[in-house]
Amino acid sequence: MKTRKFTRREVIVTASAGAVGSMINWPLSSIGSPSFAKEKLALLGGEKVHKGTWPDWPVWDQTVEKEIVDMFRTGRWWRGTGEHVEVFEKKYAEMMGARRCLATASGTTALITALEVLGVDAGDEVLVSPYTFIATYNSIFFHKALPVFVDTDPETFLMDPSKIEAKITDRTVAILPVHIYGMPVDMDGVNKVAKAHNLKVVEDACQAWLAEYRGKKTGTLADLGCFSFQNSKHIPGGEGGAILGNDDDIMDKANSIHNCGRPYGKMKPVQGYPYRGGNFRMQQSQALILMSQMKRAQKDNDIRLDNALYLDKKLKEIPGIIPVKPANGATRAVYHLYPFRYKKEAFNNIPKEKFMKAVAAEGVPITGGYGKQNKDLLFEEAFNSRGYKRLFSEERLKKWRDENNLPGNDQVCDEVLSFYQSILLGSKADMDDIVNAITKVYENRNELAKS
Ligand SMILES: *Cc1c(COP(=O)(O)O)cnc(C)c1O
Numbered sequence: 001m002k003t004r005k006f007t008r009r010e011v012i013v014t015a016s017a018g019a020v021g022s023m024i025n026w027p028l029s030s031i032g033s034p035s036f037a038k039e040k041l042a043l044l045g046g047e048k049v050h051k052g053t054w055p056d057w058p059v060w061d062q063t064v065e066k067e068i069v070d071m072f073r074t075g076r077w078w079r080g081t082g083e084h085v086e087v088f089e090k091k092y093a094e095m096m097g098a099r100r101c102l103a104t105a106s107g108t109t110a111l112i113t114a115l116e117v118l119g120v121d122a123g124d125e126v127l128v129s130p131y132t133f134i135a136t137y138n139s140i141f142f143h144k145a146l147p148v149f150v151d152t153d154p155e156t157f158l159m160d161p162s163k164i165e166a167k168i169t170d171r172t173v174a175i176l177p178v179h180i181y182g183m184p185v186d187m188d189g190v191n192k193v194a195k196a197h198n199l200k201v202v203e204d205a206c207q208a209w210l211a212e213y214r215g216k217k218t219g220t221l222a223d224l225g226c227f228s229f230q231n232s233k234h235i236p237g238g239e240g241g242a243i244l245g246n247d248d249d250i251m252d253k254a255n256s257i258h259n260c261g262r263p264y265g266k267m268k269p270v271q272g273y274p275y276r277g278g279n280f281r282m283q284q285s286q287a288l289i290l291m292s293q294m295k296r297a298q299k300d301n302d303i304r305l306d307n308a309l310y311l312d313k314k315l316k317e318i319p320g321i322i323p324v325k326p327a328n329g330a331t332r333a334v335y336h337l338y339p340f341r342y343k344k345e346a347f348n349n350i351p352k353e354k355f356m357k358a359v360a361a362e363g364v365p366i367t368g369g370y371g372k373q374n375k376d377l378l379f380e381e382a383f384n385s386r387g388y389k390r391l392f393s394e395e396r397l398k399k400w401r402d403e404n405n406l407p408g409n410d411q412v413c414d415e416v417l418s419f420y421q422s423i424l425l426g427s428k429a430d431m432d433d434i435v436n437a438i439t440k441v442y443e444n445r446n447e448l449a450k451s
Contacts, residue, residue, distance in 0.1 A: 002034055003435040006317045036440035043361035044451055049440060050363030050433040057422035058236040064292035068285055077284050079103075088287035089242075095294060096210070096217045098225070098244035100251040103287065104258055107206040107228025109280035110241035111139035111176075114224040117254045118174060118200040120145050123391040125171040127199075129159040130374045130409045132178040135228075136204050137373070140176070144387055148172070148400065149374045152409035155325040157181065157339060157369075157416065160408060161189025165197075167403070169396075174200040179208035179218045180370075181418070182234075182334035186327040187213050187221040194222075202226060206241075209234050210301055212332035219244045224254070229290055234336060234421065235297050237290040240282055304335045304424040307431050311338060314435040318442055320346025322415075338424055339369060341415040347442065348449040355441060356417060358448055362437035365423065369416030374404050 040046025071077070071084065079085035085103050093101035104110040120126060122144035128137050130149040137147040148167050153160040159177045175194055177185040187203070194201045205211070205219035206228035212218065219225025229240030245251045252265035253275065261277030263269045312323040320343040326333060342352055350358075352368070359366045382388050383397050419434065441448065 003314050003432050004034055004439050037443040041444045043358045048363040049437040055422045055425040067288050071284050079281055082284040084284045084287040085282050088291050098220045099246040102243045102254045103282035104241040104280045106239050107241040108135045110226040110243045112142050113258045114202045114226050114243050116257050124173045126174045126176055127167055128176040129178040136178055151406045152412050154408045154411040156327045157412050158185045158327050161186050164193045168197055176202050178204040181339050182208045182211045182336040184211050184213040184218050184330040186329055207336035211334040214329045215331055235293045237286045240286045301334045307424045308335045308338050310431050336421050337418040339416050339418040342417050348445045350449050358441045359437050364434050364437040367418050372413045
């Protein structure tokens with residue numbers, strides 16, 4: 001189905017609400033102009049725009065079934081006696097252009113291990129993005145360190161490198177930027193500050209498999225990069241994670257720490273184990289599933305990117321809808337969710353929640369963005385705990401609270417809406433239905449506001 005073309009005047013309202021960027025300059029194409037002004041919103045009893053289904057997730061190929069049964073029958077289910085996890089590590093490192101890969105049980109355990117390897121200790125501070133999944137800063141809490149938030153750029157939804165320096169104290173040891181939604185962070189900006197202040201950098205690439213920054217894969221651009229393979233992710237394995245790195249000593253240490261602190265590589269056991277560690281190992285069955293999923297990852301990402309750029313081009317024509325802007329140096333995004341900003345001013349001030357209900361009623365599943373996690377009660381709970389009271393002075397925690405004012409992040413949390421990544425695996429007609437559903441809500445904004 002065709003989508004409606006908006007007048008220049010209508011589009012200017014959008015443009016003045018914020019700059020719009022896209023990775024590719026699209027040629028002007030002939031966009032049709034169906035109007036939905038005379039059609040009733042599905043929420044108000046009308047017919048919905050999208051009547052079909054959406055792609056399922058995850059998707060598997062049957063070749064892996066035999067491999068899993070074969071492995072199952074050997075009884076060698078853990079990595080200590082099997083070969084599959086090690087093969088996966090080699091393949092993943094190769095696919096991402098890193099020297100080494102360590103597979104872990106999950107993205108969270110990858111982050112916990114990475115911070116431990118780089119020396120994050122109790123009482124340290126780690127600079128982190130507030131616009132992320134809770135696991136990112138939980139990994140800092142796990143070390144009894146203090147997560148210190150760096151504000152979010154409201155146009156890219158990513159850590160704003162120009163806001164990092166002001167948050168550094170004499171206890172800061174590391175920066176943990178997040179490539180949220182698979183949008184690459186401006187890593188040159190982050191690494192420059194890190195270098196000047198002698199800080200370690202761990203990339204949370206748990207949503208950024210095969211995304212690229214200046215042509216290199218995210219997760220290979222800092223000291224260490226962490227990935228998640230949880231069921232909803234682009235390379236799903238039920239659960240699973242990985243750390244990428246290029247330094248052999250650091251990666252040997254990571255292997256030791258994820259394996260109860262057992263010696264690894266050139267380490268010589270002098271007395272007992274060389275490191276304090278945990279059991280964060282990946283299982284054989286996970287590795288087999290992941291290797292089969294890796295085969296489709298690049299092709300799926302191509303489809304998502306193509307559809308996301310198509311949506312960018314069409315959605316930015318609708319007043320009040322603003323697609324995400326790529327950060328400096330981002331050359332390929334992989335869209336773990338397709339995010340955009342909703343300006344209610346252009347929609348008769350209809351609240352985001354009501355807009356979402358109206359779009360969902362048209363048959364297009366839509367979800368919100370992350371909440372204002374810097375205001376999560378979890379922080380006060382931590383700061384009032386015995387351990388944190390011992391580790392951080394009243395004065396330091398007061399400064400944390402005083403500086404916990406993140407206008408860029410607040411704006412992103414207030415305005416961002418998104419579509420699941422699996423929706424981006426649909427057809428062009430499906431994408432047109434998304435555009436048409438939002439167009440229909442826009443054209444019926446008076447009726448919706450009154451309802
Ligand atoms: C999924 C995710 C994690 C955690 O990964 P798990 O495998 O679920 O432990 C961490 N950070 C981000 C940004 C994520 O999306």
